[in-house]
Amino acid sequence: MSEANARDDAPVILYRSPKSGHCHRVELMLALLDIPYETVDLDMQNGAHKAPGYLRISPLGQVPAIEDNGVALSDSNAILTYLVERYGDSALWRGADPVEKAQVQRWLSIAAGEIASGPCAARLVTLFGADLDHEAAKAKAHALFAVMETHLADRDWLVSDRPTLADIAGYSYIAHAPEGGVSLSPYPAIRAWLARIEALPGFVGMARSPELA
Template identity: 55%
Template sequence: MHTAARPEQPIRLYRFRYSGHSHRAELFLSLLGLPYEPVDVDLVRGAHRQPDFLERNPFGQVPVIEDGALTLADSNAILVYLARRYDATGRWLPADPVLEAQVQRWFSVAAGPLVNGPGNARVARLFGRPHDPRTQETAQRLFGVMEQHLGEREVLVGTHHTLADLAVYTYTAHAPEGDIPLDPYPCIRRWLQGIEALPGFVPMPRPPARAGR
């Protein structure tokens, strides 16, 4: 059931500004037009390992949201919650079982090859982590599949943008920061431009070198 509910107070978003996981949550808050208060978590100085943050997420990861009495961690879980709670149109997380399953499939891609490929390549390049050549191979395989998938469609699932697109967007768009060019993938670039044209879109800033993790 979809409602037109609005939060009684701004949703608090604990984030790291250069985290793609944080960005997908912030992007969806903005696309929904929901009031939110960003709280920057200094991963460089280990703020995510301090007791007050671990009370919010024992895994010590961003993002975390606080919506009234609710505290919720994990970017994909946050996307699902916001869609079911605040998306009156029901378009972002379809109720149709086939389409919803396809969205969940792309969540798995976002948590697997997207992070292990372009996500980790970006971490290594920008934040001084050890380079693993497998990240390049994983990214190329992933982008090859995505390029073919997007060859005759504008979005990943169905006929309009869904949470699948948001889950996969950020680490794909910022793949060049990990020395993974997007020039060979015109369909992916077109898909990225479609997301960036959405009303309420907010970009993730490029971090300075060695900014954190």
């Protein structure tokens, strides 16, 4: 962390649900950037995310959200962008040129689109009983993974010769896809990519549900 981006002693407060991949991608970024943080686990089943105090931090009542030195911010991809802009190396994580920046943004859109409607949605069904089409979500996951498997066949990272926000935003729900009934066995390149992320200094994992893995 550069002196220009140095922070005071107050940690970032991360409001989360511990088994949310959206929350985990933020926690992973905090850990990789070595930013001091504390977690606040919200009892979402009892409506903690709709309490007036929390809605002042996250107006849509969503997790994750952070508070950082007077800054309140929600939406996981927005938080990732904020963290690398304020405390990290923006060119390293967001892209060093217009092409890289656009490619990173493309994968952030995939994280909010195909990943959310594929492996994330499948996992919502098995872990939380969400009223979603499980078979359709699994099919979307496999369609995405087939594309990613080809993409990663001859490269280590999604965009560049180093990890970027694209990799961090994609990791959590893909790593936990088996919890949603989506096997990663047919995808050796994806599994190798996940292992590379897990080997990064500072990596922190998300709680697993072994009975569903």
